[in-house]
Amino acid sequence: MIELDTTQAADVAVVRPLGRLTMVHAADLREVVNGAVEDGRTRIVVDLGDCEFMDSSGLGAVIGGLKQARQAGGDLRIAALQPQVMTVLQLTNLDRVLRPYGSVAEALRGD
Template sequence: MIELDVTTDRGIAVVVPRGRLNMVAARQLRQVLADIITGGTSRIVVDLAETTFLDSSGLGALIGGLKSARQAGGDLRIARPTPEVMTVFTLTNMDKVLRPRDDVGSAFDV
């Protein structure tokens, strides 16, 4: 099971998945992202510094969140991916779509 922490500051929600972002956890992440957007926050940073594993379901949840955030007028950014997670992004070319940021605080800086 994954632990998902959510904080909101200055109109930006930060989601921190801790553990394995796999098929089971992806459902949880999809719901958390949907709840954030439904609650009126469409700028989201997913901090992946404590995510130890990412499979296609987890990647799908992130892409779904990106699409929903953009439809709501915002965006979803990722920050601090672990080497294991970055490997998945690179192999799938999703690092071009979900361009990783070095830190959470500057994820929405220009």
């Protein structure tokens, strides 16, 4: 399941994948990020605090969201990674492209 929350800033969306982000929900994540960007919320934070597992399809959806947000003049950041998700990011060297933040608040500030 994918949740979308908006913050007080009109250009920000926080997306929360719950459980496992696999090929089953990768399209859902793409759809949620696409909708947020189309609505003008080009600063996206993917809160992975409740995502215990991510496969290559899930990772691809996050990277696709990053590309979409940047093309719209914004950015996509990831926050609160679980150990397995961090391992996937490190093994693929994508932690250099998607810098993980400790919390959604840190991701929004860019700390």
